[in-house]
Amino acid sequence: MDAHASPASEHSHPSVGVYIRIGLVLFVLTALEVGLYEFTYGHHAGPAGHAIEPFFVPLLLLLSAAKFALVAMFYMHLKQDERVLSGVFIFPLIIATVLIFGLIALEAYHFAFARSG
C-alpha cells in the first residue's frame, strides 16, 4: 500500500457545520423515539397509538439504527477514514447482531416448544 495514498488525515474529516447538523439530526431522532413511545404507550395514547403498536418496535429499531450509523459514519469518521477500520468495526458488529437475534430466536423457539410440549 502506498502510504501517501490513504493517509490517516484529519483534513478529510467533516467540517464543524456538518458536525452541528448531525448533532441536530440526532436530537430530532431521539425526540422522535420518545414521541413515538408517548404516542403509543404514554398518558395521551389514543386509538391511533394502539393502531401503530405492531410497528412500534421496528420503527424504534430503525430510528436507533439511523442514530448509530450517523455517529459511526460522521463522528467516528468511518466515512472518511481507511476502509480497514470500517472492517475492524463492522465485522464484530455483524457477529454481535447475529448473536442478539439468534438468542432471541432460540428463546422464542424454546418458549413455543415448552408451551406446545
Place this chain on the structure above:
Amino acid sequence: MSDHAAHAAAAHPDTATGIDSRKLAIWTFIGSECLFFATLISNYLVHKETWLTGPGPFPHEAWTSPAGKVFEPIIEIPLVTLGTALLLFSSLFVVLALANAQRGNRRGLLLWLGCTLLCGLFFVGMQVYEFTHFVHKGLTLKTNLFGGSFFVLTGFHGTHVSIGVLWLFTLWILAWRGKLTADKSLNLEIAALYWHFVDVVWVVIFPVVYLIK
C-alpha cells in the same frame, strides 16, 4: 522534530497498513466491546421477563401482588431522555474539541472538552440517582432476573462512561497545561473514538431497555 515533521508523521505513520497503530488498536478494542455489550443486551432481552421470585416490580407498569403489595412503575422516561440527549450532545462537543485541537485552538479545545466532561458527569449522576431510586422502590440486583440483567447491563455501561470521563479529564488537564498540541491531537481522537462508542452503545440500550416494554 519540527511541527511540520511531526504533522507529516501523524498523517503518514510508518506502519504496514499506513494507519497509526494506536488508532487500529482502539478500533480493535471497540470491535471486541461490541461483542461484550451484545452478550449483555442478549442476556437482558432473554431474562427481562423471567422471574424466580414471582413477577414484579415491573419497569413500566404498576402491579399489585397477590399479597396486596403494590409495585409502581419505576422507569423515569423524562430523566433518562435528558441523560440520553446530553450524551448525544457530548459526542458533538468532543468532535468540536477535536477540531479545535487539530487547529491548535487551545481555548476552543478546553471549552468543548469541558462541555463534554459536564455532560458525562451528568449522565453518571443520572445513573447513580436512578439506581438508588430503583433500590428504594424494591428492585435490586437480586430481586429477579430483570433486576440482575438490568443492573449488569446499565452498570457496565455506566462504568464505561465513568472511565471515559476520567480519560477525557486527564486530556483536559494536559490541554490546560498546554501539552495537548495540534501534533498530539491523535491522543484526543483515540479518546473521542472510545467516547463515541460509549454513546452508540447507549443509542441501542435506551430504546431496548427503556422504551420497548
